[in-house]
Amino acid sequence: GAGVSQSPRYKVAKRGQDVALRCDPISGHVSLFWYQQALGQGPEFLTYFQNEAQLDKSGLPSDRFFAERPEGSVSTLKIQRTQQEDSAVYLCASSQPWAQDLGYTFGSGTRLTVV
Amino acid sequence: GIQVEQSPPDLILQEGANSTLRCNFSDSVNNLQWFHQNPWGQLINLFYIPSGTKQNGRLSATTVATERYSLLYISSSQTTDSGVYFCAVGGGYQKVTFGIGTKLQVIP
Numbered sequence: 001g002a003g004v005s006q007s008p009r010y011k012v013a014k015r016g017q018d019v020a021l022r023c024d025p026i027s028g029h030v031s032l033f034w035y036q037q038a039l040g041q042g043p044e045f046l047t048y049f050q051n052e053a054q055l056d057k058s059g060l061p062s063d064r065f066f067a068e069r070p071e072g073s074v075s076t077l078k079i080q081r082t083q084q085e086d087s088a089v090y091l092c093a094s095s096q097p098w099a100q101d102l103g104y105t106f107g108s109g110t111r112l113t114v115v
Numbered sequence: 116g117i118q119v120e121q122s123p124p125d126l127i128l129q130e131g132a133n134s135t136l137r138c139n140f141s142d143s144v145n146n147l148q149w150f151h152q153n154p155w156g157q158l159i160n161l162f163y164i165p166s167g168t169k170q171n172g173r174l175s176a177t178t179v180a181t182e183r184y185s186l187l188y189i190s191s192s193q194t195t196d197s198g199v200y201f202c203a204v205g206g207g208y209q210k211v212t213f214g215i216g217t218k219l220q221v222i223p
Contacts, residue, residue, distance in 0.1 A: 031209060033209075033210070035213075041215065042201055042203075042213035042214055042215050042216050043158070043201075043203075043213045044213070045210055045211075045212065048209055048210055050209075055209075056209075056210060089156065091158065093158075095209075097208065097209060101163045102146055102148075102163055102208060102209075103148050103160040103162070103163035104148060104150075104158075104160055104203075104211075105160060106150075106157070106158040106159075106160070108156070108157055109156055109157075111156075
């Protein structure tokens with residue numbers, strides 16, 4: 001597609017519920033990133049994929065967080081047994097690693113509220 | 116990991132004024148990007164600039180990698196420039212670390 005698409009745009013989850021957030025990157029973009037942004041803060045790195053390979057998951061805050069990109073395009077970030085501290089905006093970005101310009105294109109994000 | 120410091124944290128400008136935002140980083144970088152986050156939360160990539168100078172309309176950026184800083188210049192500011200400006204840096208070519216941002220408000 002022309003841009004990075006994320007869904008849903010908003011998600012309200014009850015504490016303890018599992019959620020799945022979807023990211024559809026720019027067509028052909030090999031690199032895909034997930035970031036978490038708390039209110040008033042800068043985005044914080046969660047995980048990075050190159051094609052279907054998850055090359056870095058050092059930012060995932062706990063084993064309740066899981067990300068996948070099985071066919072090297074669409075990615076899903078899953079959060080199990082959501083907690084209130086998981087409330088944040090989850091941002092997805094894609095880029096082309098072998099281009100001269102490695103700049104990210106971000107999606108609009110998913111705002112998760114855990115109640 | 117790399118530390119990123121941005122200044123000033125907050126900035127209020129009269130429409131038409133110029134400004135300079137600064138980003139200091141703690142280690143050598145291969146990836147440096149400037150972003151604008153508008154009031155609706157959308158992050159827009161302004162520049163990919165690990166070194167050198169680039170210009171795009173009223174915006175320009177300079178990175179002096181040897182001295183570990185980057186500057187973003189905004190000239191003839193407009194109300195639509197309001198939002199938060201982030202610097203993001205990475206030692207490798209992929210993952211970047213964001214600063215806390217500079218919150219800019221342009222008043223008419």
